[in-house]
Amino acid sequence: MAQSNAKKKPVGAMIVMGIISIALYTTLLLKQDLISSTFARGGWYALLPIIMAFVFSYFHGSFTGNFWTVLGIEAARKKKEIK
Amino acid sequence: MDIMTNFINLDAITILYLFGVGFVGGLVSGFIGSGGAFVLTPGMMSLGVPGLVAVASNMCHKFPKALVGAMKRAKYGQVDLKLGIVLGISAEAGVLYGAHIQEKIKAAFGDAGSNLYVSVAFVVILALVGGFVLRDAWRTYKSGNMDTKEKAGKLALWIQSINIPGTMVYFKSINARVSVLFTIPLGLATGMLAATIAVGGFIGVPAMIYVLGAPSLMASATELVIAFVMGLGGSLKFAMHGLVDIRLAMIILAGSLFGIQLGAIGTTYVKPFMIKVVMGLIMVIVLFSRGLMVPVYLAQLGLIDKLGEGTVKLLKNTSFAIMIFALLLGAFIVLRAMWMGRQAERLQHASGALEHGEV
Numbered sequence: 001m002a003q004s005n006a007k008k009k010p011v012g013a014m015i016v017m018g019i020i021s022i023a024l025y026t027t028l029l030l031k032q033d034l035i036s037s038t039f040a041r042g043g044w045y046a047l048l049p050i051i052m053a054f055v056f057s058y059f060h061g062s063f064t065g066n067f068w069t070v071l072g073i074e075a076a077r078k079k080k081e082i083k
Numbered sequence: 084m085d086i087m088t089n090f091i092n093l094d095a096i097t098i099l100y101l102f103g104v105g106f107v108g109g110l111v112s113g114f115i116g117s118g119g120a121f122v123l124t125p126g127m128m129s130l131g132v133p134g135l136v137a138v139a140s141n142m143c144h145k146f147p148k149a150l151v152g153a154m155k156r157a158k159y160g161q162v163d164l165k166l167g168i169v170l171g172i173s174a175e176a177g178v179l180y181g182a183h184i185q186e187k188i189k190a191a192f193g194d195a196g197s198n199l200y201v202s203v204a205f206v207v208i209l210a211l212v213g214g215f216v217l218r219d220a221w222r223t224y225k226s227g228n229m230d231t232k233e234k235a236g237k238l239a240l241w242i243q244s245i246n247i248p249g250t251m252v253y254f255k256s257i258n259a260r261v262s263v264l265f266t267i268p269l270g271l272a273t274g275m276l277a278a279t280i281a282v283g284g285f286i287g288v289p290a291m292i293y294v295l296g297a298p299s300l301m302a303s304a305t306e307l308v309i310a311f312v313m314g315l316g317g318s319l320k321f322a323m324h325g326l327v328d329i330r331l332a333m334i335i336l337a338g339s340l341f342g343i344q345l346g347a348i349g350t351t352y353v354k355p356f357m358i359k360v361v362m363g364l365i366m367v368i369v370l371f372s373r374g375l376m377v378p379v380y381l382a383q384l385g386l387i388d389k390l391g392e393g394t395v396k397l398l399k400n401t402s403f404a405i406m407i408f409a410l411l412l413g414a415f416i417v418l419r420a421m422w423m424g425r426q427a428e429r430l431q432h433a434s435g436a437l438e439h440g441e442v
Contacts (some may be wrong), residue, residue: 012277025337027409032330036090039322040328046322049143049329050315053179056333057147057340064340065155075159076428 014066022061090328091131098334102129104410105144105338111413112339113152113346115362116306117284119339120145122410123427125332133340136328139321141281143332146314148339153307155347158380161300163256167292169263170270174283174309175316177274185278187253195383202380204279205373213366215432219293220359235296238278243296256291256301266309269294270309277313284310285366300350310371342414349417352424357416365413372405 028035039048068074104126108119120141127137156162161334180401189197223229235243235257243259250262269290276342285307291302321327350358377399390398 006157026328028333036330040090040325040327042323042325043294043318045325046319046327048325049322050176050188050319050330051320052329053147053332054150056336057151060337060340061147061151061344063155064344065151067341071084073345073348075348076424 009065009070009072011070014063014070017063017066021056021063024056024059033070089389090136090330093330094333096229100130101331102338103395105335106377107341107414108335109148109152109339109342109409110346110349110417111342111361111365111410112148112307112310113155113343113411114349114417115284115358115365116288116303117282117310118362118413119410120281120367123335123405131402132186132328135321136327136331138281139318139324139326141335142314142321142329143318143327143329144335144339145422146311146318146341147336149310149314151302151308151340152347153311154296155344156304156307156350156434159304159347159351161304161350162308163254163297163301163305164308166254166256166266166295166297167251167305168312168360169252170273170287170291171309174274174277174287174313177271177276177283178278178313178317179274180271180408181275181278184275190385195380199377199380199384201279202373202376204276206370206377208276208368209285209366209373210281212285213363213370215293216289216359217363217367220363221406223356223359229356233298233355236246236293238294239296242294249339254295254297254304254344256297257295259296261295266295267360273309274313277317283313285362286356288362299355303350303358303362345421346417349421349424352428353420355418361413361416364416367408368409368412372402372409375402375405 039045039052098101104119104123111118123141123144124134124137127140128134132140138200153162153167155162157164185197185200188200194197239257240432242265243257243261245262245265246260247262247264250264252258252266253260254261273283273287273290274287276418284303287309288299288306291297291305292299297305319329379385379398381387382395
């Protein structure tokens with residue numbers, strides 16, 4: 001889908017966030033035994049999966065948001081709040 | 084402290100499967116505020132993940148997904164943060180109470196009793212609420228008033244008219260003051276449903292629309308705030324017992340963050356009644372899926388004659404296939420509505436007839 005306005009696309013931000021996101025997921029999968037067993041120890045270790053969820057959602061969320069923008073898929077250019 | 088050591092092995096196919104279901108679930112959640120969990124939890128269990136780990140891991144992907152979705156939809160002016168937090172806190176209490184009831188039922192009637200309770204709750208609630216939502220969407224469609232501003236119904240207007248001193252709070256989505264004595268039971272019901280069938284939004288969103296008088300788009304966006312509050316508390320509770328398989332949660336999150344962004348964008352292209360169409364359709368289809376499982380659990384409890392192994396397998400597979408169909412249909416409607424909205428916008432732009440407001 002092509003972009004119909006001339007707004008600058010966040011290609012740089014998408015690439016940076018994408019690289020960080022891939023690095024996070026690669027680390028998780030390569031060290032999965034250590035990470036999943038540590039994170040499932042319960043008690044105070046419960047904070048680890050919560051922190052990880054926030055960190056992943058920040059980087060991967062920024063990447064996916066920019067990904068659709070770069071593809072030209074953006075919100076409709078009409079009034080923002082429908083009430 | 085329960086420490087789960089039987090986490091499944093992940094291969095490329097499993098990762099792709101979780102990513103794909105996460106994407107479709109996220110797409111629907113971004114649009115109607117919830118959904119996906121009813122396929123993700125049984126989907127993980129079909130891979131050999133123990134039930135509680137599946138529920139816990141689903142919840143641990145839900146709160147970051149809901150956070151990203153809520154932030155995206157807040158940019159479009161669709162989120163009522165105050166209403167989301169007020170309902171979210173009471174929903175958290177509802178989750179704890181709902182889980183307590185589940186434990187009691189499981190202790191008294193075993194796994195089959197617990198499953199029967201969940202299925203009956205699914206069927207009854209989805210039939211009542213889903214039927215009502217779908218009927219309302221159909222009426223709007225038939226009346227041809229799809230473009231007109233949504234108005235609060237009689238029940239919502241009555242609730243808005245009641246003044247209980249010391250409990251009144253102004254909510255921007257409703258544009259009125261409502262007593263928290265009305266919002267608290269709604270939050271509790273949302274949380275109890277989330278603890279029972281994993282999709283609290285099937286109560287939360289219709290409650291905000293029909294009981295409080297919020298517009299559909301704001302109700303579905305605000306549900307994401309509720310899902311975040313509920314999901315965060317629930318994940319912490321499960322993680323304290325070592326039940327979260329962080330790999331599953333993060334892989335599903337990888338797909339669902341692509342989906343939720345797209346679903347949120349989709350809401351800006353559609354007429355508000357489409358939220359009701361998608362939600363109502365999914366609810367009614369899922370109702371049939373769960374209804375198929377009722378005889379299986381009744382037979383396990385000895386309340387009806389024993390079913391053959393082949394029959395049980397057929398019912399289970401059909402039930403799961405119908406659930407996947409519900410989710411895919413929801414995703415298809417969202418994508419189609421978005422595509423058509425974009426085409427219409429492009430045509431308008433091209434003809435220079437772009438009449439309305441802000442860019």
